[in-house]
Amino acid sequence: MQKIGVVLAMFFYLTSNAQEQATVMSYNVLNFPTGNIEGREDTLRQLINYIEPDLFLMQELKNDSGLQLILNESFSELPANYAASTFLTQQSNPSSNFRLQQAIIYNGDMFGLAQESFVQTQTRDINRFKMYYRGPDLNTGADTVFMYVYVAHLKSSQGTSNQEERLSNAQSFTTNLGFLPQDANVILAGDFNVYESNEPAYQELLDSTNFIRMRDPINSPGDWSSSSFQPKNILTQSTRSSSIFGDGAGGGLDDRFDFILLSDNMMRPWNTVVFEPESYYAMGNTGTCYNQSITDCSGGEWSDEILQGLYYMSDHLPVVMTLNLGVGSVGIANQQEETTALLWVNESLSLDWSKEEAVQITVTDLLGRVWLQAQHTVIRGANTIVLPKVANMKGLMLIRVSSASQQHTLKVVR
Structure with a gap:
């Protein structure tokens, strides 16, 4: 019953x-x-x-x-x-x-x-x-x-x-x-x-x-x-x-x-x-x-x-x-936005960017040491950027991508 x-x-x-x-x-x-x-x-x-x-x-x-x-x-x-x-x-x-x-x-x-x-x-x-x-x-x-x-x-x-x-x-x-x-x-x-x-x-x-x-x-x-x-x-x-x-x-x-x-x-x-x-x-x-x-x-x-x-x-x-x-109460009902614009995939940085512009990429470790600083021009939509200088980096890697309009940080453990 x-x-x-x-x-x-x-x-x-x-x-x-x-x-x-x-x-x-x-x-x-x-x-x-x-x-x-x-x-x-x-x-x-x-x-x-x-x-x-x-x-x-x-x-x-x-x-x-x-x-x-x-x-x-x-x-x-x-x-x-x-x-x-x-x-x-x-x-x-x-x-x-x-x-x-x-x-x-x-x-x-x-x-x-x-x-x-x-x-x-x-x-x-x-x-x-x-x-x-x-x-x-x-x-x-x-x-x-x-x-x-x-x-x-x-x-x-x-x-x-x-x-x-x-x-x-x-x-x-x-x-x-x-x-x-x-x-x-x-x-x-x-x-x-x-x-x-x-x-x-x-x-x-x-x-x-x-x-x-x-x-x-x-x-x-x-x-x-x-x-x-x-x-x-x-x-x-x-x-x-x-x-x-x-x-x-x-x-x-x-x-x-x-x-x-x-x-x-x-x-x-x-x-x-x-x-x-x-x-x-x-x-x-x-x-x-x-x-x-x-x-x-x-x-x-x-x-x-x-x-x-x-x-x-x-x-x-x-x-x-x-x-x-309009059936149930589960799903996107809380209006979440995209959780990140950055992903680390196959030893490359994947970005989903809102417009074409120049970005600054900075990679640091847990101690604040800078492993990479570089500028790239990204397109609107999906981008893949290879970062060869961090190939031997171990531990926690902080990847910061910034532009005139936005900034995102990604934490990667290697």
Whole structure:
């Protein structure tokens, strides 16, 4: 009887809090807007009208014109007030001739954008957005619920070198998690280009020893590219059996490249932001069109019109899921800020800085002896600085990084 009372108390506590559902949609929009099919913003509008996403997380944007076109045209028929993040030209790998970027469009009636930054990688940026929930109690002094939304596009293609580069991309993300409160609500979405769950990049993203543990909500490990893998309805690429108009990949639906991962706390029913069970799916894929075009899928709720829209819009399928907001009392409810701007990782100093400027780095020991004084210019976002002069330093190391606008100190025991 006592156990029943506890369960009922928990039920009434959770259901007494104001709850709202948010639809999250992650989509590789294929070189938008410079692909070889005109009018794709109209095709995308059809898909957006069907899903009505509150968070739309994009990969393969080419320019700000494409972002504004999607915001103003593809979202034009939805009743909510939508807004977009700032388009930032790719900062990582600046010599690349194939530069792509990520961005988000969000329901401004439900969410606000508190901060934008990026994580620099070997391949391309991982964009980070600090969102807050505009809950019904926000203006009454209630604690603010924050989410950190990362949107990524990892290195493509098979082969050892590409796997290693994807792993490096993933490590840049997991390192950046160390700059957040450990109970942060975190979303990582995008085109990961991994072929199986044993691939090092995927294992790195889900490593239980990371500062914040991430989860795959559908937990379907295996060799996703194998013909024997089940269930096939989670596969996301390619929507086309052969490339059309010389743009995008062919081969039919036989890979799971597109993901939405969540921090472990978002899988817990008492958290402030909670994954809705059974809500995760690859749009349009009923599992009946393996190695075929998405237009060959049959069954399910998807009309021929929607399947054709998916076919012409991109060679990837969108991944969609639902979040319950304002559920419990655990998470970022106390509005913690990032706990540090500095980390010591792999014998290097990792900085997450708010703007491009000159910084002074000073390293001292417990006795106050100065081991290093140096000046560096850092960029806005993630930076990695190697400090070779402290390689032989033992014991407590104090690293102070200061600029005209801020100062941070990190204690490291070696």
